[in-house]
Amino acid sequence: MIEVRNLSKRYGATVAVDRLSFDVRPGAVTGFLGPNGAGKSTTMRLLLGLDLPDAGQALIGGRRYRELPWPLREVGALLEAKAFHPGRSARAHLAALAAANGIPRSRVEEALGMVGLDGVAGRRAGSLSLGMAQRLGIAAALVGDPGVLVLDEPVNGLDPEGIRWVRTLLRSLAGEGRVVLVSSHLIGEMALTAERLVVIARGRLLAQTSVAELSARSTSLEEAFLELTADGVEYRARPAHDPERRAR
């Protein structure tokens, strides 16, 4: 289980995450929702120990990430598409990660097969399309067969078939009793994928709820999300017929 406790992080004058607390439990896909710039990616980097928090902590199974004995066997993460060297093959990228955590080499081929990259695994990873790069990132998350998955916008760049594939994959991983936290700014996609939701804006928690419960607050999940995040959106287009604007 993931526990985020009073987590805060600022970059210069910008507060990215502000006293954020939430839990993610196993067995259900938890959607991590928020407008662009809400602090989702920062929270995930803090969770992975890549950025260091100013205050608070993020725990995975009661431990900080950097205390995990074999991190990739416990947590699989996709934080950005193309987090690999363009000159290295997909297979070598996964083999390096597997070697780092004593993961059997056979898992590399399994992970490549799971994401459908076995045919192109020997090619330079730089030649992969965005969709294939995203699949390689997912393979890297799965290579250690971890009980916790943290995925930042995994459907970015995927075609409709790929999006459906990710959705089915995440639901089946959660169904096996894993913890699955997946961020998105696409509420429609989350409505189809997630059961639980953590909604943040401007680095703060707005709601920790279920998709069903949030949908029931308004006419649709999308409406409910927009109402909830109305104050947390930093840049919102003003309607063309805005009366206030005309008055000035």
Next chain:
Amino acid sequence: MTTATTGGHYRFRHAARMEWIKLRSLRSTWWTLAVTIVAAAGIAVAVGVNTEDAAGDLTNNALAGISVGLLLTGILGVLTATSEFSSGTIRSTLAAIPNRPLVLAAKAAVFGAVALTVGEAAAFVAFFAGGAALPAGMAGPVLGQPGVLRAVVLGGAGYCLIGLLGLGLGAVVRHTPMAVGLLVGGVYVVAQLVAGLTPVLMPYLPIAIVANSLTAVRPGIAVGDVSFLAPWTGLGVLALYAVAVLAAGGWLLAERDA
């Protein structure tokens, strides 16, 4: 989830295995190292063919290509660190091995071993090629003569230490052009300036150590008022530079956000 119950903890050897796979799986690694050896041999032959003074330090002459070629291992060292930052691989690396100083130590060990192996190969190939290319009738140096084997072996080590200096610089500045600029500036350009302005510092410059201390058969060469460091002292000073920059890189890697 099947593996979660296995005991133990990742160790240095796991980090080293990861770094070895990463280093060997880039074609640019092998190209750079092959060119390093070919360049050392090529320059040795060119110098050998044009040798006129049989009484000069012919070993040092044969190893002249090292001063040029070590820029290649230096840049490869820089790239071994900076390409991780520019490509985002560093996030995957640190997710696998969160102990950041351990990551840099493993990188230094693996890259250092490869650079040393290739550096020694380049130095020996250059030594024999340079000797073979001497004009007819001129006797080439042999490894059994005093100081010759030392000059060749320490010359090979020069590649490795400049490579590690590059790796450390890459970890400190993270940005490829800036790190390469610092390396070239620090090794070559500063040497030109110092030679002109403050010659007393000359013996401590990396390039002077490689050219006049490590690869010298007769130690303590003096040029004007300046006498260069003895071979083993030079090796120690150069190693100290590499270790200092690597330590700074390790500390910054642990302190900064990835």
